[in-house]
Amino acid sequence: xxxxxxxxxxxxxxxxxxxxxxxxxxxxxxxxxxxxxxxxxxxxxxxxxxxxxxxxxxxxxxxxxxxxxxxxxxxxxxxxxxxxxxxxxxxxxxxxxxxxxxxxxxxxxxxxxxxxxxxxxxxxxxxxxxxxxxxxxxxxxxxxxxxxxxxxxxxxxxxxxxxxxxxxxxx
Amino acid sequence: xxxxxxxxxxxxxxxxxxxxxxxxxxxxxxxxxxxxxxxxxxxxxxxxxxxxxxxxxxxxxxxxxxxxxxxxxxxxxxxxxxxxxxxxxxxxxxxxxxxxxxxxxxxxxxxxxxxxxxxxxxxxxxxxxxxxxxxxxxxxxxxxxxxxxxxxxxxxxxxxxxxxxxxxxxxxxxxxxxxxxxxxxxxxxxxxxxxxxxxxxxxxxxxxxxxxxxxxxxxxxxxxxxxxxxxxxxxxxxxxxxxxxxxxxxxxxxxxxxxxxxxxxxxxxxxxxxxxxxxxxxxxxxxxxxxxxxxxxxxxxxxxxxxxxxxxxxxxxxxxxxxxxxxxxxxxxxxxxxx
Ligand SMILES: Cc1cc2nc3c(=O)[nH]c(=O)nc-3n(C[C@H](O)[C@H](O)[C@H](O)COP(=O)(O)OP(=O)(O)OC[C@H]3O[C@@H](n4cnc5c(N)ncnc54)[C@H](O)[C@@H]3O)c2cc1C
Ligand code: SF4
Ligand code: FES
Ligand code: FES
Numbered sequence: 001x002x003x004x005x006x007x008x009x010x011x012x013x014x015x016x017x018x019x020x021x022x023x024x025x026x027x028x029x030x031x032x033x034x035x036x037x038x039x040x041x042x043x044x045x046x047x048x049x050x051x052x053x054x055x056x057x058x059x060x061x062x063x064x065x066x067x068x069x070x071x072x073x074x075x076x077x078x079x080x081x082x083x084x085x086x087x088x089x090x091x092x093x094x095x096x097x098x099x100x101x102x103x104x105x106x107x108x109x110x111x112x113x114x115x116x117x118x119x120x121x122x123x124x125x126x127x128x129x130x131x132x133x134x135x136x137x138x139x140x141x142x143x144x145x146x147x148x149x150x151x152x153x154x155x156x157x158x159x160x161x162x163x164x165x166x167x168x169x170x171x
Numbered sequence: 172x173x174x175x176x177x178x179x180x181x182x183x184x185x186x187x188x189x190x191x192x193x194x195x196x197x198x199x200x201x202x203x204x205x206x207x208x209x210x211x212x213x214x215x216x217x218x219x220x221x222x223x224x225x226x227x228x229x230x231x232x233x234x235x236x237x238x239x240x241x242x243x244x245x246x247x248x249x250x251x252x253x254x255x256x257x258x259x260x261x262x263x264x265x266x267x268x269x270x271x272x273x274x275x276x277x278x279x280x281x282x283x284x285x286x287x288x289x290x291x292x293x294x295x296x297x298x299x300x301x302x303x304x305x306x307x308x309x310x311x312x313x314x315x316x317x318x319x320x321x322x323x324x325x326x327x328x329x330x331x332x333x334x335x336x337x338x339x340x341x342x343x344x345x346x347x348x349x350x351x352x353x354x355x356x357x358x359x360x361x362x363x364x365x366x367x368x369x370x371x372x373x374x375x376x377x378x379x380x381x382x383x384x385x386x387x388x389x390x391x392x393x394x395x396x397x398x399x400x401x402x403x404x405x406x407x408x409x410x411x412x413x414x415x416x417x418x419x420x421x422x423x424x425x426x427x428x429x430x431x432x433x434x435x436x437x438x439x440x441x442x443x444x445x446x447x448x449x450x451x452x453x454x455x456x457x458x459x460x461x462x463x464x465x466x467x468x469x470x471x472x473x474x475x476x477x478x479x480x481x482x483x484x485x486x487x488x489x490x491x492x493x494x495x496x497x498x499x500x501x502x503x504x505x506x507x508x509x510x
Contacts, residue, residue: 075275
């Protein structure tokens, strides 16, 4: 089957079944040679050396791998890099501007919104996505909209405090 | 985890052609279920056909009939927040927003949601027998851990539940599933799309391997005044339903003109009981009548031990949800402790 497909030139891979995927990560165009089963998360961490984005469960259950893809928060562990060819990805490394922390980063520090810090990059990327979506208005709604990001250290109360502060400031 | 080849397609025809070439090819849309199953070594696609570039499946449009067409590739988020869906079919928005997390809903598509697989623990544990995963090997859930499992329409062979929230609302709204295959297009009524486990628990639904879901149609019916979706689960958010209920209702002179009640978390498919709905029509929308209807719905229910509690819970959830449907303005999706 596979051979027949290759003869028909259906696939655009070289012999080792890799293809070139163009991803603009934090404003930099990366041309990654990846196999089709490489997740977006592994493409970011292992192929682009950006290890800020974390792998918690690798199964969609924790939110640690949250990144922004074309402005929307998604789970990079449940996406394949090849599916995101041509997309713009923002990771935690890309949200500070000219050395100034993003307001959410500052608020997380001020509110003591992390302990081990493992969930933090996902929490912050998720919060940026949530604020852009503009669907959460009350604290209750923010909690609901952030439920896809688990914190094993239990810093949730402070995480929501930090997000609420930024939300109120930017309104 | 196996290796696979990957190809993007641009049109429905091309998608059908590609899938027809290989029994072990799979479409991929959002990827939120298929990639997970592949990582658990439960799905073994030889080739993935990426349908995300099929632009004709990405729209929500009002039809000449006045109904609404929802493209199979529209994300669950975009569907829930769509202006027409949230005003004309708010029950659907509520159900979608009660499912998964914001990140998952941003990737998950309407077509993929219909085809997500059960969350039965034994199905996910590849070292254990399971008739759904490995037909003929047995069903350890029946006499094992079955807290999540079905109480209605079960079979000796499988007591798994279909875990979707969105589909419970689609069942209540009498949606139609639009499908294309090598022999052309066909439409499947929502209640005929998913199957009971019966003697072939490996088949979740009636879609053929070489068919693609192109979209869903919602009939031109107004249930925007009285509706409610109630999801009961182990934690307030980001958990699958133990029992969920979708109610859509229209009243006339304080009597029930039309009512639809669909249950999730209790069967191998979204559960409707037409007899109970007919019983309610023409009656007053009160606790007593809803309780009687709820008892009709669970008449044939059967517990398997850990899930016995679902029988009583279903009655209470149905009654409560029908009462809440009379006051939809008091509901806040997801953000209510009781949801
Ligand atoms: C942690 C977690 C929690 C979740 N919680 C919930 C919840 O509470 N409630 C809920 O309802 N759901 C929940 N989900 C499931 C989620 O809703 C589904 O994974 C999602 O809807 C699947 O859509 P997709 O586009 O990502 O499908 P994919 O993973 O891309 O595909 C799923 C299947 O459908 C097939 N397919 C996809 N599109 C088509 C098409 N157009 N035609 C034919 N075949 C197609 C694929 O081949 C595959 O077999 C959860 C998921 C996760 C990971
Ligand atoms: S309930 Fe169904 S899915 Fe679960 S173990 Fe039994 S056969 Fe498998
Ligand atoms: S690593 Fe992606 S959700 Fe846990
Ligand atoms: S700070 Fe440790 S997991 Fe959240």
